[in-house]
Amino acid sequence: MSGDRRTSAQTRGALSRRALLRLVPGAAVGAAGVLRPATPAASAASAAPRRGGTFKIPVTANVTPWPPIGLIQNLMVNKSLFNGLVRYSPVDWTPQPDLAETWEISKDGLTWTFHLRKGVVWHDGRPFTAADVKFSLDLYADPKVNSILQGNLEPVAGVEAVNPTTVKVVTKQPYSSFIELLCYLTFMMPKHLLVGQEFSRTKFPDSFIRHPVGTGPFKFGEHIVGDHFTVVANERYHEGRPYLDSVIYKVVRDLNSTVVQVKTGELDIAFPTVAQLPALESASNLYIIERGLMDYRFLGPNHTDPKLGKWFRDKRVRQALAYAINAKGIIGQVAKGRADRSNGPLPPALKAWYVKGAPIFEYDPEKAKRMLGEVGFKAGPDGVLAKDGEKFSFAFFSDQGQPEREQTSLIVQQNLKDIGIDAQFQTLEFNNFMQRERVTKEFSAVCFYYVTPATPDLHSYWQTGGSTNEWSYSNPEVDRMFRDGLGIFDPEKRREHYRKLYTLLAEEQPVVYIYHPHELQAVSKKVRGWARTDYRDALLYLNQVWVEG
Amino acid sequence: MQRYVITRIGHSIVLLVFVSILTFVLIHAAPGGPAILLAPEMSGEQIKQAERSLGLDQPLPIQYLRWLGNVARGRLGQSYGAGLPVLGLIVDRLPATLELVATGLLLSVVVGVLVGVVSAVHRYSVVDHFTTGVAFFGMSVPVFWLGIMLIIVFSTSLHLLPSAGAYSLGAPASVGDRLAHLALPAVVLATANLAQIARYTRSSMLEVLNAEFLRTARAKGASARTVIYHHALRNALIPIVTVVALAIPRLVGGVAITESVFAWPGMGQLAVDSALQRDYPMIMGVTLVVSMVVVLTNFLTDLSYLILDPRVELG
Numbered sequence: 001m002s003g004d005r006r007t008s009a010q011t012r013g014a015l016s017r018r019a020l021l022r023l024v025p026g027a028a029v030g031a032a033g034v035l036r037p038a039t040p041a042a043s044a045a046s047a048a049p050r051r052g053g054t055f056k057i058p059v060t061a062n063v064t065p066w067p068p069i070g071l072i073q074n075l076m077v078n079k080s081l082f083n084g085l086v087r088y089s090p091v092d093w094t095p096q097p098d099l100a101e102t103w104e105i106s107k108d109g110l111t112w113t114f115h116l117r118k119g120v121v122w123h124d125g126r127p128f129t130a131a132d133v134k135f136s137l138d139l140y141a142d143p144k145v146n147s148i149l150q151g152n153l154e155p156v157a158g159v160e161a162v163n164p165t166t167v168k169v170v171t172k173q174p175y176s177s178f179i180e181l182l183c184y185l186t187f188m189m190p191k192h193l194l195v196g197q198e199f200s201r202t203k204f205p206d207s208f209i210r211h212p213v214g215t216g217p218f219k220f221g222e223h224i225v226g227d228h229f230t231v232v233a234n235e236r237y238h239e240g241r242p243y244l245d246s247v248i249y250k251v252v253r254d255l256n257s258t259v260v261q262v263k264t265g266e267l268d269i270a271f272p273t274v275a276q277l278p279a280l281e282s283a284s285n286l287y288i289i290e291r292g293l294m295d296y297r298f299l300g301p302n303h304t305d306p307k308l309g310k311w312f313r314d315k316r317v318r319q320a321l322a323y324a325i326n327a328k329g330i331i332g333q334v335a336k337g338r339a340d341r342s343n344g345p346l347p348p349a350l351k352a353w354y355v356k357g358a359p360i361f362e363y364d365p366e367k368a369k370r371m372l373g374e375v376g377f378k379a380g381p382d383g384v385l386a387k388d389g390e391k392f393s394f395a396f397f398s399d400q401g402q403p404e405r406e407q408t409s410l411i412v413q414q415n416l417k418d419i420g421i422d423a424q425f426q427t428l429e430f431n432n433f434m435q436r437e438r439v440t441k442e443f444s445a446v447c448f449y450y451v452t453p454a455t456p457d458l459h460s461y462w463q464t465g466g467s468t469n470e471w472s473y474s475n476p477e478v479d480r481m482f483r484d485g486l487g488i489f490d491p492e493k494r495r496e497h498y499r500k501l502y503t504l505l506a507e508e509q510p511v512v513y514i515y516h517p518h519e520l521q522a523v524s525k526k527v528r529g530w531a532r533t534d535y536r537d538a539l540l541y542l543n544q545v546w547v548e549g
Numbered sequence: 550m551q552r553y554v555i556t557r558i559g560h561s562i563v564l565l566v567f568v569s570i571l572t573f574v575l576i577h578a579a580p581g582g583p584a585i586l587l588a589p590e591m592s593g594e595q596i597k598q599a600e601r602s603l604g605l606d607q608p609l610p611i612q613y614l615r616w617l618g619n620v621a622r623g624r625l626g627q628s629y630g631a632g633l634p635v636l637g638l639i640v641d642r643l644p645a646t647l648e649l650v651a652t653g654l655l656l657s658v659v660v661g662v663l664v665g666v667v668s669a670v671h672r673y674s675v676v677d678h679f680t681t682g683v684a685f686f687g688m689s690v691p692v693f694w695l696g697i698m699l700i701i702v703f704s705t706s707l708h709l710l711p712s713a714g715a716y717s718l719g720a721p722a723s724v725g726d727r728l729a730h731l732a733l734p735a736v737v738l739a740t741a742n743l744a745q746i747a748r749y750t751r752s753s754m755l756e757v758l759n760a761e762f763l764r765t766a767r768a769k770g771a772s773a774r775t776v777i778y779h780h781a782l783r784n785a786l787i788p789i790v791t792v793v794a795l796a797i798p799r800l801v802g803g804v805a806i807t808e809s810v811f812a813w814p815g816m817g818q819l820a821v822d823s824a825l826q827r828d829y830p831m832i833m834g835v836t837l838v839v840s841m842v843v844v845l846t847n848f849l850t851d852l853s854y855l856i857l858d859p860r861v862e863l864g
Contacts, residue, residue, distance in 0.1 A: 071584075428580070
């Protein structure tokens with residue numbers, strides 16, 4: 001994974017943008033679980049990486065380089081400034097060494113020992129040690145700090161810095177997904193700059209966010225709030241100085257503007273939607289790349305809705321909804337084929353864990369009607385199904401300004417109407433939507449998406465009371481299986497266990513799983529070495545990116 | 550005069566308090582909470598804890614009074630999103646907005662007055678009809694649409710001007726680069742006002758052109774240019790100044806859209822961002838500063854009447 005081999009001197013002229021676009025969707029899913037671009041791979045080796053230059057990436061909102069708060073625009077920057085102990089592989093999302101070179105698990109599955117890389121220094125020159133690791137993990141786990149990683153670190157009983165290059169993490173119970181979740185945004189923070197300061201999710205350490213210090217390939221350069229955030233090459237980076245002189249994260253709120261700017265060269269990369277592709281077809285300076293990512297789109301009914309909850313808790317009703325929704329049609333019309341049919345929260349791109357044989361409910365409105373009939377629903381004079389005098393009628397929400405979700409929702413609305421369910425689609429402004437979905441639970445159903453860590457241990461979404469189980473789904477069998485999965489370390493047994501679990505979830509349809517979109521990247525042809533994975537994870541390997549002069 | 554100024558300041562403070570109450574009520578009535586509380590990884594308990602630490606669990610009147618108390622002591626609070634003092638962020642952004650607004654205003658006044666004078670002097674000529682047509686187009690076209698069209702033509706098609714930002718990132722700063730970035734947003738911002746100023750100048754000039762004192766001026770041998778620009782325009786200016794003064798608050802408000810379309814790093818964009826993210830301290834701060842700018846310009850406009858027309862008295 002040393003570099004991206006998209007470009008070559010002879011193909012750049014020979015393959016037109018249009019030809020590329022035609023080829024990309026037809027390309028097979030490669031070993032990396034990603035769709036390979038249709039440029040020949042061999043010839044790029046001829047070009048030697050060049051040092052220098054700037055890489056310009058769009059972010060959609062102001063950046064605050066304070067890892068405990070998460071949020072996409074921040075973590076995009078954090079990935080260049082900081083390192084984790086481990087990170088996702090750009091090939092298949094398996095955990096790879098980062099600041100920890102090796103790690104092992106004790107026999108009882110309760111103690112993880114991490115051996116740290118030697119000779120790593122913070123941007124201010126101080127050595128990085130085990131004490132920093134303990135400080136960082138304690139910080140993220142601290143309820144007072146209220147970080148986004150608190151849930152992931154909840155099973156951790158204690159962290160011990162054994163010596164400067166060895167860290168022991170003891171967990172309360174076996175925690176087999178720990179290493180996968182450690183890859184997720186768990187950036188190491190400098191103890192010497194933060195210790196003794198008071199900070200939390202809502203109160204940031206002032207001097208640190210004005211001048212963040214990490215161990216990452218890039219150092220803080222300049223931050224003009226709301227305009228751009230610049231990081232510059234870390235000459236002393238432990239993997240060698242990055243090729244780029246600097247990376248500029250440019251705040252561009254409007255997605256259409258990012259498309260314009262990547263065309264004019266004001267940006268080097270953009271992440272367009274399928275609807276924006278036609279606007280990019282004529283741009284000869286760009287590659288359009290398609291990648292798999294951990295993202296699932298669904299219709300999520302509220303299992304505790306005062307009126308409809310009693311029906312949504314019935315598996316047969318949920319399965320009927322799944323039969324009623326034309327997922328293939330949605331993939332064709334909304335995602336223009338750039339998506340995978342979904343049988344659960346894990347996409348086919350996550351090859352190690354995706355369950356091939358899990359049930360899929362193919363579009364069958366007749367069957368859906370029959371099933372609802374068996375449950376006791378009968379069509380009233382107005383054609384709307386009803387049971388015990390109550391109509392099957394509800395409103396469902398999506399977030400405003402997202403054409404893909406709006407179009408999906410309109411198809412869902414029509415599909416449900418076809419079988420006699422009166423579902424009215426409404427868009428809500430984003431914050432309002434999130435508030436209802438996450439906090440007040442005032443919704444009957446949502447048409448939404450989640451981007452998840454690359455692990456089969458997605459218990460927070462499906463376990464009773466899980467922090468992202470917005471639908472209040474509850475099934476003791478599912479709960480038990482997620483719990484048991486944490487005690488299984490043997491890769492084969494683990495795979496078998498989660499295969500059963502995700503087969504059960506597919507059968508259960510706690511939400512109606514619709515599709516996994518592919519991520520689209522419009523990348524300047526000058527850019528090389530951009531990792532062949534989704535952009536969130538490609539940013540972990542920014543030190544390998546270089547630009548042609 | 551002194552008394553007048555003091556009264557005006559008193560009125561302004563009352564007005565600002567009223568505006569802040571209204572803003573406070575409106576932003577809290579808007580559905581949804583601060584974006585900082587909505588990271589998908591947070592549990593319900595974590596969200597509640599964060600709300601408590603921001604004081605959002607308090608009743609609204611208490612929250613408002615707390616804010617007002619801080620403002621009285623010169624503190625606008627911390628932005629939820631950026632984690633930095635609101636005042637500092639606004640001060641960082643204000644110059645860019647003022648630069649854009651001033652350029653837009655200058656452009657609209659100079660071109661607008663010129664066009665207005667020319668169409669008044671050559672009334673019902675081809676020039677007049679043409680400028681009238683353009684003026685109506687300028688007044689009716691939505692700002693965001695015009696902005697996008699100019700980007701398509703001048704940035705993506707012709708590659709003449711940059712589409713966004715205030716300067717080229719990663720390149721050395723230069724005046725030429727700044728002007729290139731300023732060109733499109735300034736033209737967009739100027740357009741609507743330019744059209745209006747041109748129309749007002751035209752009608753105001755037409756009234757004055759028929760006045761007796763102009764005939765006198767001509768009779769005593771003043772050149773056509775002197776008559777038009779010295780005698781006529783000076784007298785036609787009062788209504789124009791009013792229009793320009795009224796345009797300033799609209800420019801300061803309307804700049805938000807222009808700044809968003811062109812990613813101009815100013816206050817307008819800050820306002821839009823903080824509204825979308827429900828960054829309450831930031832919205833309150835921005836509204837307060839913008840209101841102060843508007844109040845101040847109104848005050849200066851009233852004072853400028855004194856200079857333009859000695860017959861006006863303050864009372």
